[in-house]
Amino acid sequence: MSRPELTGPAAHFYNEKEARKYDSSSRMVGVQREITERAIELLRLDHSQPAYVLDIGCGSGLSGQVLEEKGHFWLGCDVSRDMLLVAQERMHNQANDDDDDEGESDDESMDGESNKQQRKSTGDLMHHDMGTGLPFRPATFDACISISALQWLCYSNAAHQNPRRRLTRFFSSLYTVLKRGGRAVLQFYPETAEQAVLITECATRVGFAGGVVVDYPNSAKAKKHYLVLSFDRNSEQKRKAALKDGLSSAAEEPQSVLVTGASREGAKKAPIRKKKGVKTKEWVVHKKETQRKKGKAVRPDTKYTARRRPTKF
């Protein structure tokens, strides 16, 4: 499988031609739709109540379309302006199609299904690079999805881009931007197992609870990774408690500092004991005592016992 991530930044790869190709490929559309539906299922949104969902790496708005069908409002951001223009075109066409089908009955509010089907595109778009942190007020979005975008953060395309720093910045901004109790489902294609570990590590470090769901794990082609993140208050408290005890495995950094500190102290102690030597006065007295008990002839304990000689001879 070819990896476009290796060819350069996403904004360059998804140029006008590539964006058109992406949007018109029926295979791509089908795959994206399937993934989005699965991601929404993992979000566990209440579909009876319209939510405001952030779509990171929305591309040509394929995932947004699925969200719309479920009755949600979405804000898409992407780093490629060409992709966003394609998305805008699609939203515009969609609105026109709806007008043709339904006529001009938009002014009045309608209830239930008919309302959802005939309403105009509910998406909004923004040009932004997720690796520089999300520019929103805290606790605004009900949920967040991201389809096939996260892996782009694992590659560095400029001297100032550090994958770990970009991922951490992204996740910490996501943590603040999401409503408490909100969920985020991010589907990504890791190139190696290390990438998947790096991504989950960065996500848990900023305070998210959750893990990776792998669909079709035994098929190389159909395999899909979904990072499901949530605010699990219980686990967070547990983590903090564990951190205090220094027993947590989830709290890597502070704990590892503790461990290295402890081992260093141990390393210092060991040579000191060696330097003192095994033949301390206590040891010699103890040995003489045991020899005496065995009935052997042992010199009596005096002030000279085990006394160090002034010089070596």
Place this chain on the structure above:
Amino acid sequence: MRLLTHNYLQSNVKGTEEGYPLGIVPETVEIDKSPVDRELLLNILPKLNYDAVLQAVEQLRPHCETLPNLPSTLPEDLDDELVNDLYFVLFDVHVKNGCLVCPSTQRKFPIRDGIPNMILHEDEI
């Protein structure tokens, strides 16, 4: 860009202390009517910064005559008219061209074809 999106956006340029609310310098504004979704509005209402909405409406008024007059504070109970007005302001008014301005650093974020450009330069990360 809808005003709802504007309500959520803030500048995250490095070193910005108060990047909210972003000022709007509009060039073209479009109205695209859509059916009122009362439930959606009530859902987003607790998260809305109402003062930022008022500010945005005042900044857009010279470019758009049909903007309704909103009360200076949001009442506890919303009557239907206010729901419709709020929905209109948040969802149907689209800023097509212009720019957003950070209140503390005056950094400009251009809006072209209804898409705000929030990309940061290398030294702003």
